[in-house]
Amino acid sequence: MSVLPDPGASRAVLVGTGRYEYLEQLPAVSNNVHALAGLLRGPLSLQLPDRHVSVVENPVAAHTVVGAVRQAAAEATDTLIVYFAGHGLVDAQDQLSLALPHTEAGRIETVLPYDWVRQVLLLDSRAERHVVILDCCYSGRALGRMSAGAGLADQAAVEGSFLLAAAAETRTALAPVGETYTAFTGALLDTLRQGIPGGPALLDLGSLYRHLRLTLGARGHPVPQARDRNSGAQVALARNHADLPAVPVAAGEAVGERPWPDPAAIRTVTGFFTSLADVRVVSGLTQQAVSWRSDGRISAGSVGRLLNRAELPATWETTEAYLSACGVPEDRIALWQLVWQQLRTAEASAGAEIPAAAPGTVSEKGRRRPFSVFRRGRAQ
Structure with a gap:
């Protein structure tokens, strides 16, 4: 069953690197992170409190990102969302790395190995569910040839999670000239804002993934890829605003x-x-x-x-x-x-002074813990 995370027990860390000293600039990335942060805080999505959404823009060092993720991982008990937009690189061991402003191709000490983030989610997170969204690509020769195969999703997957990754082949496909957002994140934002006509009541990650594949494929953009671990696809990021009831509840309505x-x-x-x-x-x-x-x-x-x-x-x-x-x-x-x-x-x-329950309320004996459809998992 799809479920919207509890905003009081969830956290989001949004990381974006659009300014580079040695790599191509990605000006749309700044728009990505701020628009997504606003959406996650607003009524069209999860309505997360402001303090539960951390934006890390153009981080100068890897520990800045890892520290933000570690803090959110320690605080979240429901859902933790980690988003990255920027250049993605592949090292000599075919491992995914995230480019930072001072990253140089071939200089491993200037990147953020994705595995550092993944280890925080695996070892330090209290959250039952993890959502990882990567709007990045591999960098080929002079960043002129970018591709992302199944290896990206396999490397980035975390137990009890859903990974949604953009598969951009060229810079134009990743960030079309003149567009406000990158292709992948722009489509994601549009879907969360407008909904999916005829879609489910809750826009869970499985539904979002299928819709984004169709939408981006129809536009001639590379289609995203995904990995679902331990029912992560059931995490919803918004209600389907395209199909919300248009009329009030009427007498006799089901x-x-x-x-x-x-x-x-x-x-x-x-x-x-x-x-x-x-x-x-x-x-x-x-x-x-x-x-x-x-x-x-x-x-x-x-x-x-x-x-x-x-x-x-x-x-x-x-x-x-x-x-x-x-x-x-x-x-x-x-x-x-x-x-x-x-x-x-x-x-x-916890020590709060609460007046006695009113007559007719649920007794101590009648209490039970709300059912959760998710359980934390560990990598094998």
């Missing part, structure tokens, strides 16, 4: 068929409120309409205050009224209540 956020994927308070706001988006209702459908249980102002809270509500009634008014099925509302109680209990265990 509301259970709507792509409601999955409360089982919520692990943090940030994720709770992000998913709660997403419920209204899926319902197609305005805040005023939600209030009207609640039969006076909550006002439009109360809806806004609920969705903009930083701390969990002390009682359950307002959240329940909101979910019910949005059209969420009763069995799914019960799952939301379980998650609310679990998060409150976790805060209490």
Whole structure:
């Protein structure tokens, strides 16, 4: 089952090298990283908090990138996204290296071996899921001939992950003249923003990969490649905005068929409120309409205050009224209540002062841990 990561327990590190002292310039790379960072932080994608997205642009040394990835790997417990855009090189041992601003062809001490990043993900990461996106290429003679075969994906793969890699053969294919973004990242951004007509409710990496192959192939660009380890293809980067409900929930509608956020994927308070706001988006209702459908249980102002809270509500009634008014099925509302109680209990265990649960809330005996469809893996 595809799932959107909990933004409170996820991290992203976006690395871009577009300025080079000895290699060809890639001016579109800067646009890549900043546009992708904005998208991951915004409502069209994962809504990651600003502090959970690290942008490393034109790093002067390899340890700058490795340090940023290591910090994110230590903090993320749900999903860790690592993105690189720039030149990719192949050393004498046919290993992938990422070019930095001062990289010189043939000078191994001036590159970032990709295996350093991979080892951080394998050995130091607490995240259950890893997403690696590489918009780079191999550099051939004078960078005039660039190609990427199956070896790139094989080298970059990490257990419990999904690798999505651009396969650019020429600089023009990688960064078309006059375009704002590189070909691969531009297509990825367009898909996340606009969705896939007729596609799944959640744009998981498997669906994105298949769509990008068709889109880039139709444009005459090299098609990407991918490696899926331990169900990594089920990680979603956005809702499919092309197929979100165009009309509000109507009386008698089979509301259970709507792509409601999955409360089982919520692990943090940030994720709770992000998913709660997403419920209204899926319902197609305005805040005023939600209030009207609640039969006076909550006002439009109360809806806004609920969705903009930083701390969990002390009682359950307002959240329940909101979910019910949005059209969420009763069995799914019960799952939301379980998650609310679990998060409150976790805060209490951490020393936060939380008022006693309201009458009728889930008991200690009834709590259970949300189900996760992923497990961490290790390379064999």
